[in-house]
Amino acid sequence: MSSLAQSQLRETFELNIGPQHPATHGVLRIKVVMDGEYIDRAEPILGYIHRMHEKMGENRTWNQFWPNMGRLDYLSAIAYNHCYAGLMERALGIVVPERAEYIRVITAELNRIQSHLLGFGAYIMDLGGFTPLMYAMDEREQILDLLESVTGSRLTYCYFRFGGVYNDIDDDFITGTRAFLKRFRPQIDLYHKLVTGNVILMDRLIGIGPLSPEICRKYGATGPVLRGSGINFDIRKNEPYSVYPELDFDIPVYHECDSMARYMVRMDEMGQSCRIIEQALNKLPEGPVMAEKVPKALKPPKGDYYYAVEAARGMFSMRTVSDGTNNSYRMRLRSPTYSNVSLFEEASRGMLLSDALAFLGSLDPVIPEMDR
Amino acid sequence: MSGYFKDIVTGLKSLVVGMQITNKEFFTKPITLQYPHQSVKMYPRYRGHIELVKDPETGRNRCICCGMCEKGCPSGCITVKSEKKPGVKGKVLTAYILNFTTCSLCGQCVENCKPEAINFSNEYNLASTRREDYIFDLLQKLHPEGVPEPEVDPELLKKEQEKEEAAKKAAAEKKAAAAKKEAAPKAPAKEGGESKAEEKS
Ligand code: SF4
Numbered sequence: 261m262s263s264l265a266q267s268q269l270r271e272t273f274e275l276n277i278g279p280q281h282p283a284t285h286g287v288l289r290i291k292v293v294m295d296g297e298y299i300d301r302a303e304p305i306l307g308y309i310h311r312m313h314e315k316m317g318e319n320r321t322w323n324q325f326w327p328n329m330g331r332l333d334y335l336s337a338i339a340y341n342h343c344y345a346g347l348m349e350r351a352l353g354i355v356v357p358e359r360a361e362y363i364r365v366i367t368a369e370l371n372r373i374q375s376h377l378l379g380f381g382a383y384i385m386d387l388g389g390f391t392p393l394m395y396a397m398d399e400r401e402q403i404l405d406l407l408e409s410v411t412g413s414r415l416t417y418c419y420f421r422f423g424g425v426y427n428d429i430d431d432d433f434i435t436g437t438r439a440f441l442k443r444f445r446p447q448i449d450l451y452h453k454l455v456t457g458n459v460i461l462m463d464r465l466i467g468i469g470p471l472s473p474e475i476c477r478k479y480g481a482t483g484p485v486l487r488g489s490g491i492n493f494d495i496r497k498n499e500p501y502s503v504y505p506e507l508d509f510d511i512p513v514y515h516e517c518d519s520m521a522r523y524m525v526r527m528d529e530m531g532q533s534c535r536i537i538e539q540a541l542n543k544l545p546e547g548p549v550m551a552e553k554v555p556k557a558l559k560p561p562k563g564d565y566y567y568a569v570e571a572a573r574g575m576f577s578m579r580t581v582s583d584g585t586n587n588s589y590r591m592r593l594r595s596p597t598y599s600n601v602s603l604f605e606e607a608s609r610g611m612l613l614s615d616a617l618a619f620l621g622s623l624d625p626v627i628p629e630m631d632r
Numbered sequence: 633m634s635g636y637f638k639d640i641v642t643g644l645k646s647l648v649v650g651m652q653i654t655n656k657e658f659f660t661k662p663i664t665l666q667y668p669h670q671s672v673k674m675y676p677r678y679r680g681h682i683e684l685v686k687d688p689e690t691g692r693n694r695c696i697c698c699g700m701c702e703k704g705c706p707s708g709c710i711t712v713k714s715e716k717k718p719g720v721k722g723k724v725l726t727a728y729i730l731n732f733t734t735c736s737l738c739g740q741c742v743e744n745c746k747p748e749a750i751n752f753s754n755e756y757n758l759a760s761t762r763r764e765d766y767i768f769d770l771l772q773k774l775h776p777e778g779v780p781e782p783e784v785d786p787e788l789l790k791k792e793q794e795k796e797e798a799a800k801k802a803a804a805e806k807k808a809a810a811a812k813k814e815a816a817p818k819a820p821a822k823e824g825g826e827s828k829a830e831e832k833s
């Protein structure tokens with residue numbers, strides 16, 4: 261048989277992963293063309309949870325846009341709060357009291373740990389292991405309790421304000437956080453013993469979903485996905501904001517470029533976040549948590565403003581064009597998962613379906629943030 | 633072949649290590665709460681739906697009906713209804729409707745309120761299958777046994793009544809004067825005016 265005839269014989273079929281599927285973390289739909297058990301083409305189809313956040317930013321006043329910040333990436337809402345606060349403080353020239361900045365960093369890092377914990381638990385669940393999720397949820401619940409005691413909410417935080425934070429932290433929170441750190445550090449080792457060392461997990465992750473640094477650059481991947489491919493890029497170090505320059509921490513980078521590397525970056529980041537929180541608690545100054553002169557009617561001067569932060573999934577940045585009125589002329593949100601998942605199409609070509617799901621999980625997507 | 637055996641050995645090792653942890657956890661105290669019988673601790677800062685604050689001195693709400701909360705709310709879920717009552721300074725709140733189905737618990741209303749008349753409640757047991765159950769009148773919630781009448785300031789009432797009477801008087805005078813004035817030139821102009829009105833209709 262000639263090669264042409266053979267290729268005509270090659271049968272492909274279409275398969276929908278999602279939008280409702282336990283392994284897709286939300287309403288992500290991936291249309292895959294399968295060649296037997298191998299993926300021929302995979303196309304992520306977005307838009308199932310599109311809510312026009314950018315447009316809302318243009319219709320609402322500056323203050324009214326606050327609750328939207330908790331509803332983009334529901335797992336690291338505080339980092340998103342941080343970005344919006346930073347953006348508007350830059351636009352309005354507000355100087356934030358130091359105590360408020362430290363509180364911001366402490367809460368944002370706690371939020372990052374809980375995000376990675378859920379990412380870890382849910383990832384293992386994607387791969388078929390249920391119990392690690394329960395271990396992760398146990399610790400995550402402690403963090404949610406701590407954050408609830410200061411912010412009043414458990415998931416969709418609306419805690420930051422232009423010029424500071426909504427309310428001050430108390431001694432209970434500080435002692436609670438210290439106790440949590442003490443309890444949590446050994447837990448990370450336990451996760452490594454329980455999960456990372458497991459031979460089944462290693463078989464499913466090592467060498468799976470290779471992402472070369474070039475493809476990461478091409479699609480603008482950030483966060484643990486990029487750092488798992490050997491590129492040391494973290495907004496907290498590369499474009500320092502808030503009080504991060506005063507704190508001593510490392511950026512974990514792995515050069516293996518596979519799913520295991522991305523998984524390990526997240527696990528190591530939890531340890532680094534613990535370090536940041538501990539230092540920030542030690543350095544926490546006294547003073548007010550709200551800048552004194554915040555105008556009631558916000559009207560940032562005409563111009564183009566930009567601010568970026570490192571959220572749990574990568575770089576989140578906002579750009580707004582103000583025309584001097586009380587709402588934005590154009591609000592642009594750059595979310596990390598959108599770029600991280602875009603590379604799925606190219607990277608998953610020729611992959612086994614089961615491997616592709618392990619690969620997709622290692623990107624740790626959060627769908628509402630992708631669709632915005 | 634040696635790789636095969638190595639795999640078995642490492643596999644067994646990881647199994648033993650993992651099972652050790654599982655076995656240890658098997659004997660620790662469970663952290664699960666049996667919900668309807670036990671419930672988790674609520675924090676004072678927990679954000680439930682908003683509620684009106686009772687002023688401990690007067691036993692009434694502190695709302696001055698300025699409408700700032702209504703204006704600042706991103707979801708437009710607050711409706712403040714107020715009216716002027718004789719002998720009471722400022723406006724009196726007659727209903728404070730919160731549509732909790734669209735509230736995002738952002739806190740803009742609480743921040744916007746100058747007299748600190750609203751705050752977050754601690755209520756979280758709100759399960760219901762009907763949407764109407766989430767439209768609260770916070771004033772009714774604050775005074776479930778009936779909204780007390782606002783305190784009437786007799787001096788203010790007197791002043792107001794005087795003012796009203798004076799205004800009435802002035803209006804009556806004005807009307808009389810206008811009638812007088814109109815009476816003279818009205819007669820000839822009347823016809824034309826009426827026909828015009830008829831044409832229009
Ligand atoms: S802002 Fe406060 S005082 Fe004004 S209407 Fe609302 S609750 Fe009443």
Ligand code: SF4
Pocket residue numbers: 682704705706707708709710734735736737738739740741742
């Ligand atoms: S908390 Fe926010 S959404 Fe809810 S009533 Fe107040 S301003 Fe409106």
